[in-house]
Amino acid sequence: MAYQFECSEDGCAFLLRSSSDEEVERLVRAHVRLVHGGRIDSADLERETERIERP
Numbered sequence: 001m002a003y004q005f006e007c008s009e010d011g012c013a014f015l016l017r018s019s020s021d022e023e024v025e026r027l028v029r030a031h032v033r034l035v036h037g038g039r040i041d042s043a044d045l046e047r048e049t050e051r052i053e054r055p
């Protein structure tokens with residue numbers, strides 16, 4: 001299982017893929033804080049994180 005997050009802010013091309021959902025959460029929170037100066041709801045984070053099944 002892999003997790004992919006694509007930032008939905010205008011003009012932002014941040015894309016993250018990891019096999020760890022904890023890592024995705026940590027790095028996405030850091031990205032939103034540092035780049036957009038804000039924070040992301042757990043619900044938004046969850047909704048925007050895609051789970052990618054791997055064979």
Ligand SMILES: [Zn+2]
Nearest residue numbers: 007009012014
């Ligand atoms: Zn972004």
